[in-house]
Amino acid sequence: MLLSHGSLGWKLKSSLYVITGVIAAFLALPIFFIMALSFGSSQWLVFPPPSWTLKWYERFFDNPQWIESAWTSLQVASLTSIIATLLAIPASFALVRGKFRGRDYLYTFFTLPMVVPVVIIAVAVYGTFLNLGLTGTLFAFVTSHVIIALPFAIISIINSLRLFDKSIEDAAVICGAHRIQAILKVTFPVIKPGVISAALFSFLVSWDEVVISVMMASPNLQTLPVKMWSTLRQDLTPVIAVASTLLILLSLFIMIIASFVRKQSNHR
Amino acid sequence: MLIISSRKKWNNITLLFPIILFLFLFFLMPLASLLLRSLTEPTFGLQNYAQLLATSTYMQVLFNTFLVGTLVTVISLLIGFPLSWCITLMPKGWGRFLISIILLSMWTSLLARTYSWLVLLQSSGIINKTLMAIGIIDQPLEMVHNLTGVIIGMSYIMVPFIVLPLQACMSAIDPMVLQAASICGASARTVFFRVFLPLCKPGLFSGALMVFVMSLGYYVTPALLGGVSDMMLPEFIVQQIQNFLNWGMASASAVFLILITLVLFYLYLKVQTDSPVSSNTGA
Numbered sequence: 001m002l003l004s005h006g007s008l009g010w011k012l013k014s015s016l017y018v019i020t021g022v023i024a025a026f027l028a029l030p031i032f033f034i035m036a037l038s039f040g041s042s043q044w045l046v047f048p049p050p051s052w053t054l055k056w057y058e059r060f061f062d063n064p065q066w067i068e069s070a071w072t073s074l075q076v077a078s079l080t081s082i083i084a085t086l087l088a089i090p091a092s093f094a095l096v097r098g099k100f101r102g103r104d105y106l107y108t109f110f111t112l113p114m115v116v117p118v119v120i121i122a123v124a125v126y127g128t129f130l131n132l133g134l135t136g137t138l139f140a141f142v143t144s145h146v147i148i149a150l151p152f153a154i155i156s157i158i159n160s161l162r163l164f165d166k167s168i169e170d171a172a173v174i175c176g177a178h179r180i181q182a183i184l185k186v187t188f189p190v191i192k193p194g195v196i197s198a199a200l201f202s203f204l205v206s207w208d209e210v211v212i213s214v215m216m217a218s219p220n221l222q223t224l225p226v227k228m229w230s231t232l233r234q235d236l237t238p239v240i241a242v243a244s245t246l247l248i249l250l251s252l253f254i255m256i257i258a259s260f261v262r263k264q265s266n267h268r
Numbered sequence: 269m270l271i272i273s274s275r276k277k278w279n280n281i282t283l284l285f286p287i288i289l290f291l292f293l294f295f296l297m298p299l300a301s302l303l304l305r306s307l308t309e310p311t312f313g314l315q316n317y318a319q320l321l322a323t324s325t326y327m328q329v330l331f332n333t334f335l336v337g338t339l340v341t342v343i344s345l346l347i348g349f350p351l352s353w354c355i356t357l358m359p360k361g362w363g364r365f366l367i368s369i370i371l372l373s374m375w376t377s378l379l380a381r382t383y384s385w386l387v388l389l390q391s392s393g394i395i396n397k398t399l400m401a402i403g404i405i406d407q408p409l410e411m412v413h414n415l416t417g418v419i420i421g422m423s424y425i426m427v428p429f430i431v432l433p434l435q436a437c438m439s440a441i442d443p444m445v446l447q448a449a450s451i452c453g454a455s456a457r458t459v460f461f462r463v464f465l466p467l468c469k470p471g472l473f474s475g476a477l478m479v480f481v482m483s484l485g486y487y488v489t490p491a492l493l494g495g496v497s498d499m500m501l502p503e504f505i506v507q508q509i510q511n512f513l514n515w516g517m518a519s520a521s522a523v524f525l526i527l528i529t530l531v532l533f534y535l536y537l538k539v540q541t542d543s544p545v546s547s548n549t550g551a
Contacts (some may be wrong), residue, residue, distance in 0.1 A: 028372070
């Protein structure tokens with residue numbers, strides 16, 4: 001009765017719905033609030049704003065520092081996404097298909113970067129890269145982002161690979177296909193949604209990453225969140241609202257693609 | 269099958285080699301060298317740990333870290349439970365709508381969300397203004413750069429991590445079990461506390477544990493929404509490195525943070541019995 005919609009008393013039901021409405025608003029409103037403020041004219045982020053304007057967007061796009069950092073973010077996130085996915089695909093195959101001891105331990109090891117606090121990873125990698133003189137390079141950004149993107153990539157590929165019936169691939173091999181050919185032509189199309197979401201989520205992880213990036217950044221090379229971070233520490237200028245809006249829109253766009261990919265795979 | 273099994277073993281090693289090499293070089297080695305530094309800098313010995321334990325600031329930082337972790341876990345449980353319950357109750361479409369709001373919030377840039385709270389909570393912000401307009405308060409409440417700000421911002425971020433496991437757990441409960449209890453004469457209250465809640469326990473427990481662990485290691489939100497006096501462990505570690513170049517102290521406190529995290533993670537794995545890779549040994 002507590003779990004069936006019809007039989008719950010109206011008092012309990014309506015109070016539950018009201019609470020849920022409030023919570024949903026609590027979760028969603030800050031996101032729309034900041035997007036609305038990026039169009040507000042008030043320097044002090046008064047809400048509702050006295051009038052609407054695009055001047056903060058002009059400020060953003062006129063400042064080469066913002067544009068360059070956004071461009072760096074895009075580069076780092078794309079490279080991270082590609083490398084993490086390429087590392088995760090063979091590993092997932094070995095973990096799902098292999099029959100060797102310690103698979104569970106390996107899986108735990110691969111997902112460990114998700115568990116260890118990001119701050120620790122940031123400080124550790126920073127220490128090592130500082131000694132090697134690698135901080136402030138694209139290499140440093142990408143490698144450190146790949147570390148924390150890998151768990152997401154591994155998990156989503158493993159999940160799709162587990163659902164695939166290997167005997168179909170074996171059938172292709174028995175019919176004369178080479179194993180590689182069978183994997184590419186039979187297995188890959190089926191697990192493609194998993195691979196695509198691995199790539200998308202790796203991209204997103206890198207695109208949003210702050211703590212590690214702040215450590216890796218140099219005055220010449222920084223990502224968008226780093227630029228936001230350093231600006232935020234000085235003042236709350238609405239230009240940050242513009243940058244936030246761009247971050248949110250990209251995340252939203254990627255989430256929509258991801259859910260679209262998932263839907264397509266469900267239709268099969 | 270027997271003939272190719274030895275070659276197969278080879279294949280697994282080749283397939284796993286790149287990722288293991290990568291994580292070894294860029295994850296394990298840096299981590300190990302960071303931990304080693306707590307024993308070797310400035311000189312070999314345990315002096316960093318002794319110094320940490322003797323510093324009252326550090327004790328305060330530890331206290332703050334656990335206080336924030338506990339409060340955030342409790343609050344996000346209180347928010348997450350009714351939400352999960354409602355998602356389970358609602359017709360499918362609405363439930364899915366709520367889940368997508370949760371996912372949207374979860375995958376929206378952390379920095380953007382924290383910035384939004386910074387603006388919302390500031391003394392001239394909309395929350396203070398509304399409260400003053402209604403007449404609940406005369407003076408703006410201090411809600412940022414203190415513990416309140418950290419708790420609000422962190423709970424906001426952690427709610428999705430409670431709801432997702434808890435909702436999965438709730439939707440797996442057979443409604444008939446609850447009905448059976450009430451047919452046998454249990455009151456709604458009894459069904460809730462004696463049947464429903466115990467059945468939700470795995471979801472509650474894994475969600476709470478995850479949120480607690482994550483809260484201990486959060487840096488961005490406490491650094492922006494918190495004040496100087498409520499510094500948490502991650503901020504302390506970064507400060508030791510960036511401001512004082514004191515790698516020894518930073519590493520010693522990092523060791524502590526890692527130890528707590530790994531112990532709690534081990535507990536989490538114990539709670540979650542099914543393995544993601546081994547359970548499919550059908551073939």
